Amino acid sequence: MQRQPEYSSLSIILEKYTLAVNARINSEIKDERQRDSATKLYEWGTHLELYGRCTYPEECCDELYHFSIYSSPNQEYEFSKTLKDCHVMEKWEKVYRTVKGTVEPVYNIPDGLPGFIQLQRRPKLWQCYLFLLPQTVTNMITLLSHHRPNYIDLHCLHRERRYYIVGFTLQTSNPDEE
Numbered sequence: 001m002q003r004q005p006e007y008s009s010l011s012i013i014l015e016k017y018t019l020a021v022n023a024r025i026n027s028e029i030k031d032e033r034q035r036d037s038a039t040k041l042y043e044w045g046t047h048l049e050l051y052g053r054c055t056y057p058e059e060c061c062d063e064l065y066h067f068s069i070y071s072s073p074n075q076e077y078e079f080s081k082t083l084k085d086c087h088v089m090e091k092w093e094k095v096y097r098t099v100k101g102t103v104e105p106v107y108n109i110p111d112g113l114p115g116f117i118q119l120q121r122r123p124k125l126w127q128c129y130l131f132l133l134p135q136t137v138t139n140m141i142t143l144l145s146h147h148r149p150n151y152i153d154l155h156c157l158h159r160e161r162r163y164y165i166v167g168f169t170l171q172t173s174n175p176d177e178e
Helices: 073-079 134-146
Strands: 006-025 042-056 064-071 096-099 102-105 115-120 125-132 151-159 162-171
Touching: 006 134, 042 134, 064 134, 064 151, 125 134, 125 162, 134 162
Parallel strands: 064 125
Antiparallel strands: 006 042, 006 151, 042 064, 096 102, 115 125, 115 162, 151 162
């Protein structure tokens, strides 16, 4: 029997962060097995590490979180998808179902943002990876440089032994007080 998916909202106070921005020749160029004539010559990106401690809900207070946030222009395709792009296809045909006499398309909607979250047992730490648009990461860096303290409003989905990040907000106001 499958358990119902569980949604949770967490408030995390940011304790520190690190930042790296890179630009380099694409490493795939040197590997003949990975490259082709369309291989891009350059790669660049931003890597933001956020470290925080949960403040809400009470049963999760003081749990530690580590977020590794990556940006790259290559991810722009993923974020330009629409609901139409999630329409389920089988044998080259779109799938529909009938609900109360109405025909509706069947969609395969992602469970969360690109990335994942997992609990590391020793030391107890929630490890989170997110792959976001460059402009979003740039906005986060701007926010981090101007305000203290900063908070993360995190929304997660727990389904079948896996966790997904369905919402991530970096903000200057405490989500506990909203």
